[in-house]
Amino acid sequence: MRYRLPPALLQETFAYFRRCGGGRRECQALWISAWREPGLLTAVIHPLHAAHRAGFRVDDAWLNAFWQELAAAENGVRFQIHTHARRAFHSRTDDDYPIIHQPGFLSLVIPNFAMGEIGFDGAYLAEIGENGRWSEVSISDRIEVV
Amino acid sequence: METAVLESPSEHRFAVLVVHDGAKRTIPADSSEAVSALLGRALHDFGIRAPERDYDLFRSGCATGLPLKDSLKEAGIRPDEELILKLAVSVLYNGVTRIFAYVPPETVQALTTEAMHAFGITAQPHTYGLFAAGSTTQLPANSTLKDAGVKPGNELLLRQVVVQGGA
DSSP, X not given: OOEEEOHHHHHHHHHHHHHHHTTTSOOEEEEEEETTSTTBXXXXXXXXXXXXXXXXXXXXXXXXXXXXXXXHXXXXXXXXXXXXXXXXXXXXXXXXXXXXXXXXOEEEEESGGGOSOSSOTTOEEEEEOTTSOEEEOOHHHHEEEO | OOOOOOOOGGGXXXXXXXXXXXXXXXXXXXXXXXXXXXXXXXXXXXTOOSOGGGEEEEETTOSBOOOTTSBTTTTTOOTXXXXXXXXXXXXEETTEEEEEEOOTXXXXXXXXXHHHHHHTOOXXXXXXXXXXXXXXXXXXXXXXXXXXXXXXXXXXXXXXXXXXXXX
């Protein structure tokens, strides 16, 4: 599926990364949409998480509350987005511990702690296939900024 | 001159067979009513005084219950169809709620595996767990649902036990 991403959501996402990460720590955000219209991304969520030397971990209590909010609003998570210090790629940790593990789920990695220009230069996008494995996919094939 | 086509009320009304604990009842139904209304009547006819959320209606062989908000027509319920009334728990995953038949001696791991399959989750089973709403303690996988404190009508969260990332 190709998702429509409002520019304001992209700007807000980078703002979260810069404010939270401060150019020194990895950070994560989520893009969600309604199940009745999954192709239009409607909000960016900034999970409560703890950063550590090797990355970050999402808070368990926050996850539980978020799960209930998603169900009540009938929204679904379509993308997880997180930053790397330098080059963007999908690490073994990224492969093994995503927030969603269904075919079609997308994971976007932004380089340089998102301190560069707002956009997808140097970014890496991975998608879970029907076989449950991650593979790189073209960003323009999955995201349309509208 | 246009002629309005009126549907006969009788075209909407029919009966379904509901089975519970070995007994069978014929329950009147209306194609326009919600599944929850049929569930309420079935509980009443069987003399079950538990809250509606404790139970759900299942098609034979289906792991997930009928969607309670759907009309009988939307749910595809046909006249004389046989439905099974069972104890149920709700499981939430990525904004979707599904109802699963609940059997107290069943293990937490068995329900976890069933729910992962129903939601199309392709992760390794040991990375996922069930959580009671409001608790960050994973339900013990090898415990029975009963011993884990799960009760009919409970809402359980199915999620990755640890969510993390990093270079």
